[in-house]
Amino acid sequence: MRYSEDHKANTRQRIIEEASRLFRRDGVGATGLQPLMKTLGLTHGGFYAHFKSKDELVEIALEHAANELQVSAKESLDSETPLPTFIARYLSSTHQANPGAGCPLPTMSAELGQRGQPSPQTDQIILDRLGMIEAAMGGEDADEKSVLLLSAMVGALLLSRSAQDPQLAERLLKTTRKLLIEQTATQH
Numbered sequence: 507m508r509y510s511e512d513h514k515a516n517t518r519q520r521i522i523e524e525a526s527r528l529f530r531r532d533g534v535g536a537t538g539l540q541p542l543m544k545t546l547g548l549t550h551g552g553f554y555a556h557f558k559s560k561d562e563l564v565e566i567a568l569e570h571a572a573n574e575l576q577v578s579a580k581e582s583l584d585s586e587t588p589l590p591t592f593i594a595r596y597l598s599s600t601h602q603a604n605p606g607a608g609c610p611l612p613t614m615s616a617e618l619g620q621r622g623q624p625s626p627q628t629d630q631i632i633l634d635r636l637g638m639i640e641a642a643m644g645g646e647d648a649d650e651k652s653v654l655l656l657s658a659m660v661g662a663l664l665l666s667r668s669a670q671d672p673q674l675a676e677r678l679l680k681t682t683r684k685l686l687i688e689q690t691a692t693q694h
Contacts, residue, residue: 514556517552518556524542525566526571529567530608532613565625572610575609589639593659610628612663636649
């Protein structure tokens with residue numbers, strides 16, 4: 507039985523969305539193609555009708571995650587208090603508890619870097635976020651300060667997710683959030 511082009515495109519999109527969620531939640535290495543396809547009710551062999559390799563899917567899924575989160579980041583940075591809103595949303599308990607729906611940088615950057623497989627998509631996500639933060643920050647040294655702000659947020663989120671003690675995890679988020687918001691307030 508032949509499927510329509512719409513069916514194939516829809517199936518491909520479902521694979522991308524699920525892979526994006528699982529890669530952010532579990533990591534690339536821990537997400538096997540067979541379980542991924544089974545989750546969607548598809549066969550492992552059917553994967554290759556949509557993608558050349560898992561590496562190709564990783565790049566596409568990372569791009570999907572970036573595009574998905576671009577809207578949220580832009581909303582935060584377009585608010586009345588752009589940087590405090592962006593920082594508070596990023597370093598929230600909700601974001602910490604939902605890596606599959608959150609920023610791909612903490613999970614995927616660490617893993618891809620450790621494996622010696624840096625990604626051009628990661629570079630693009632970093633550059634996009636830095637640009638958005640710089641624009642919201644303005645002023646002297648915004649390019650350098652944006653690097654510090656993004657690095658502190660990603661690092662605090664990554665550390666909070668790895669802490670077994672919930673109080674420690676919250677302390678990492680709360681303290682980093684407080685100090686970054688205070689720092690950005692003194693710049694205006």
